Amino acid sequence: MYHSELEKIGIDIPYGRGGEHYVKCPKCADDRKKKRLKTLKVNVDKGVYVCFHCEFKGSVSGHAMEYQQQKKEYAYPPPGELKKLSEKIISWFEGRGVSNQTLLRYRVAEGKTYFNQVEEERNAIHFNYYDTKGKLINIKYRDGEKNFKLFGGAQLIPYGMDVAYDSIDDFVILTEGEIDTFSWYESGLPAAVSVPNGAPAVPKSGEYNPKLEWLDESWQFFDSIDRIYLALDNDRPGQLLRDELARRIGKEKVWLVNYPEGCKDANEVLVKHGKQALFNCFVNAEQYPIEGIEDLSTEIDELMGIFENGLPVGDTTGVDGLDEILTWHPGQLTVVTGAPGHGKTSWLKMLTWWLSQRAGWKWFIYSAEEGSTAMALADIISIAADKTFLKKALAPRVSKKEIEELMPVVNGHYKFMKIEDTVIKVDDIIKKVKEMVKRFGIRGVIIDNMSTVENGLPKGGESRHNILGQDITKIRLAAKQLGVHVFLVAHPRKMETTKDGIIKPPGGYDVSESSHYYNLPDNGITIYRNLQTGNTDIIVWKVRYKYTGTMGKTHMTFNKDTGRFYPAVEYAEPQDTMMFRGQPKDNSYAERFRNV
Numbered sequence: 001m002y003h004s005e006l007e008k009i010g011i012d013i014p015y016g017r018g019g020e021h022y023v024k025c026p027k028c029a030d031d032r033k034k035k036r037l038k039t040l041k042v043n044v045d046k047g048v049y050v051c052f053h054c055e056f057k058g059s060v061s062g063h064a065m066e067y068q069q070q071k072k073e074y075a076y077p078p079p080g081e082l083k084k085l086s087e088k089i090i091s092w093f094e095g096r097g098v099s100n101q102t103l104l105r106y107r108v109a110e111g112k113t114y115f116n117q118v119e120e121e122r123n124a125i126h127f128n129y130y131d132t133k134g135k136l137i138n139i140k141y142r143d144g145e146k147n148f149k150l151f152g153g154a155q156l157i158p159y160g161m162d163v164a165y166d167s168i169d170d171f172v173i174l175t176e177g178e179i180d181t182f183s184w185y186e187s188g189l190p191a192a193v194s195v196p197n198g199a200p201a202v203p204k205s206g207e208y209n210p211k212l213e214w215l216d217e218s219w220q221f222f223d224s225i226d227r228i229y230l231a232l233d234n235d236r237p238g239q240l241l242r243d244e245l246a247r248r249i250g251k252e253k254v255w256l257v258n259y260p261e262g263c264k265d266a267n268e269v270l271v272k273h274g275k276q277a278l279f280n281c282f283v284n285a286e287q288y289p290i291e292g293i294e295d296l297s298t299e300i301d302e303l304m305g306i307f308e309n310g311l312p313v314g315d316t317t318g319v320d321g322l323d324e325i326l327t328w329h330p331g332q333l334t335v336v337t338g339a340p341g342h343g344k345t346s347w348l349k350m351l352t353w354w355l356s357q358r359a360g361w362k363w364f365i366y367s368a369e370e371g372s373t374a375m376a377l378a379d380i381i382s383i384a385a386d387k388t389f390l391k392k393a394l395a396p397r398v399s400k401k402e403i404e405e406l407m408p409v410v411n412g413h414y415k416f417m418k419i420e421d422t423v424i425k426v427d428d429i430i431k432k433v434k435e436m437v438k439r440f441g442i443r444g445v446i447i448d449n450m451s452t453v454e455n456g457l458p459k460g461g462e463s464r465h466n467i468l469g470q471d472i473t474k475i476r477l478a479a480k481q482l483g484v485h486v487f488l489v490a491h492p493r494k495m496e497t498t499k500d501g502i503i504k505p506p507g508g509y510d511v512s513e514s515s516h517y518y519n520l521p522d523n524g525i526t527i528y529r530n531l532q533t534g535n536t537d538i539i540v541w542k543v544r545y546k547y548t549g550t551m552g553k554t555h556m557t558f559n560k561d562t563g564r565f566y567p568a569v570e571y572a573e574p575q576d577t578m579m580f581r582g583q584p585k586d587n588s589y590a591e592r593f594r595n596v
Contacts, residue, residue, distance in 0.1 A: 002047030005060035013044055020044075022224045028054035037168060038224055052220035053132060075153030077139045080109055080126065089125060097270040098182045106163060106182065113141045115149060122147075127178045129154075129196065130162035132221070140178070140196070150197070156214035158193035161221070167191040171227040173257070173282065174245065176238060180231070180266040187270065187278040192231075199237035210244055211360060212441055219439050222249050229285055231257035233265045239301050246288055247483045248441055250434075254288040257281050311547035315359035317351065320567050321554035325540050326523065328355060329548060330443055330483045333476040333520070337490050337511050338527035339503050343536055343558060344489050345369045345448055346379075347527050350565045351487075352444060353383050356413040361443040364436040366417040366429050368452035369489075373416045379563050380414060381406050388561040395561040415440060424453055426471040430478045437482045447475070449489040451512065469516040476520055490517050502531065507541045523548065530555075535568045 003013055010026030025040040028051065039053040047061030089110050090100050109126040122143040129138040138154040150156075160181045164172055173184050173192035176199055184192035200210035215222075222228055228249050232238040246254045259281060263269045269278045289298045296303070306312075314327025338344045345367065355361040370376040378389040385402050388395040417432055429447060436442045447453065453471070472488070479486040492506035505528040508518025518524065524542035529535075535555040543549050555568040 002044060002060050005047060006042065006044070006049070009060065011040065011042055011049060013042060025051040025054060025056055027051065027056040037165075039220075041220065041224070052224065072155070074137075074155040075151065077136055077151040077154060079136050080111065080128075082107055082109055085110055093182075096179060096183075096267055097186060097275075098179065099186065102182050102185050105185070106160065106178075113143070113149070115141075115143055115147045117147045117149075118143075118145075127159060129157055129159055131157060132161050132165040134162050138196070155217060156196045157218055158214060158221075159196060160193045161218075164191045164193045168225065170225065171229060171255075172222070172225050173229040173231050174222075175231040175266055176233045176241070177265065177267075183266040183270040183278060184231070184282075187275045187282075189279065189282055195241070199233060199235075199241040202236055202240060210241065212244070212248070215245070215248055216440060219248075223438065225253075227253055227255055229255045229257050229282065231266055231281070234259050235264060236305075244483075248438055250438065251288045251481075255285040256288060257285045314548060315355060315361070317354035318358050319354065321556075322538060322567075325552040325554060326525075326543065326549035327547075328359075328485055329545075330485050331480045332522040332544075332548070333472075333479050333486045333488060334523040334525060335488050335490055335508065335511065335517050335521040335542075336525045336527065337492055337506055337508070337517070339492065339495055339506065339529075342527050342529040344527045346558065346563055347536065347538070347556075347565060348446055348448065348487055348489070349376075349379055349563060350383060352414070352446070353380065355444065359443075362413050362415075362440055363444045363446065364415050364417065364433055364440075364442045364484075365446045365448070366419075366424070366432075367446065367448040368419060368424075369448050373418070376416065377410060377414070380410055382561075383563045384410065386562050386564060392561060415442065426453055426474050429453070430474060433478060433482060433484065437484065443484055445479070445484050445486045447486065447488050449491060451491055465514050465516070468512075468514045469520065472516050472520045476522075488521065505537065505539055518542065529558075533568075536565065 020043050022038040023040050040051045042049040048059045050057035107128050112121050113124040114121045124141040124143045127140040131137050137157050139151045141149050159178050167190040175194050181192050181194045196214050230242050232242045259269050314329040316323040336344050352363050382389040384406050385398040387398040490511045492510040496504045505526050508524045511517035522544040526539040528537040530537050536558050539553045540551050556565040557568040558565055
């Protein structure tokens, strides 16, 4: 640990503590109104630090800061002149319990703005979005008919960060709308911010997987605060957003604000019942339900959701044959096995691309099967472009321009764990998964393969079996608690063959000398390269939940030049296998998946 080195540059860490901590920043704390706010994140074990307020960062150990995101280029709105609001606007806000003094504090403005929805210029309220340093980052415009627009190309951040930052002690209220932010301010609680664009709509099918770019950019703001009070709208979109924010922020630091009967949001409470009633909603907030204790009161939302909408509908790939036997849900563990060289890693890469493009999944990947992260990314780009990455005589090659065009998409959906020389343990991977959920909102995790994580275990016997069971249980519980789908790649033990010397497809009980690989996961899949047909068989040998899918088999063809898989013909008679060896069902499939 690097206590003394950090102390020399003014970073004060209690002696003996390791890991990551938030402390006061020696560069900017004394210059801020809120001198006690801890904005400097320090990893004592690696000797690295970064302040989310003044961007003071560095290393006392030679370690590079991890997960440095590429700086995005944003447009910034010109700082408008703050003029006195019209009496009409002031009167409208007063009717909603918001005083002119509050509007002045948040620097609300008005002016003419063109709205595409109505194809004309209209007078509009300007909600100015300032960051914690008081810089104007974005503007939301609203006309009299509730048409909205944001300043084009500007960064999305929570609303009210400048006001809240001056008031934060150890908590912040996260609400759903600028007027709700004003309402909390009116009640005497200025440490409130709003999501920038409301709660995402409830999907008609598939899993709820909202794009929260604003949280990707502002996660450090929330990460440094001890308690987050979620005060969102009391409707289905608000409830789903609440659960997703709790997953991202960390349920252990989340408190839930409930409104009186007949009130959907904070402003309704303010208008109908007054400031004290809204303040009491904060006082009576309840901590996010304790893990492991459930009853009707904690499960009523999900229960009524099942009653009204039926069982959960998972995300799909859009691939005929595969979608009929399996769908994909967060909170589950899938074991993927198969003989060496049969395409487990390649098929999972294809699956990640299908789910990232069709359902918006973001991925965190630990893979000891790759030569390097760059090589893995080359495969992803090849799949995305449907072209070979390397020079090959007869295959079209991806161009530099295509690589540049794909970079934002690939970078936005894939994060890889750096492979160190030391032994990796399950706890190390879970720790990184938690961070990636918080920072990037990942939905999928790949651990490829489990044998590299087993290195520190006994070589055989009952103790190895028991420790493996504990590790797989840890992974399954982490998947459930963090709302991610974990794919665990595991090699089978010695392969069985037929009389003709053909390798038999391994199942769950054939994996790595432990029945836990069959008993503990939610789903089990074998990737089997069928040498008789030339196809790759996707064999589902376990499905725990009936709404997820069913046991069965589908066939795919593999293009080794591009890394893509396509649905293959299903043979009716054994003698037909040579006639249709490895052929896609028809050419339209290749075209259909070229841009998926």
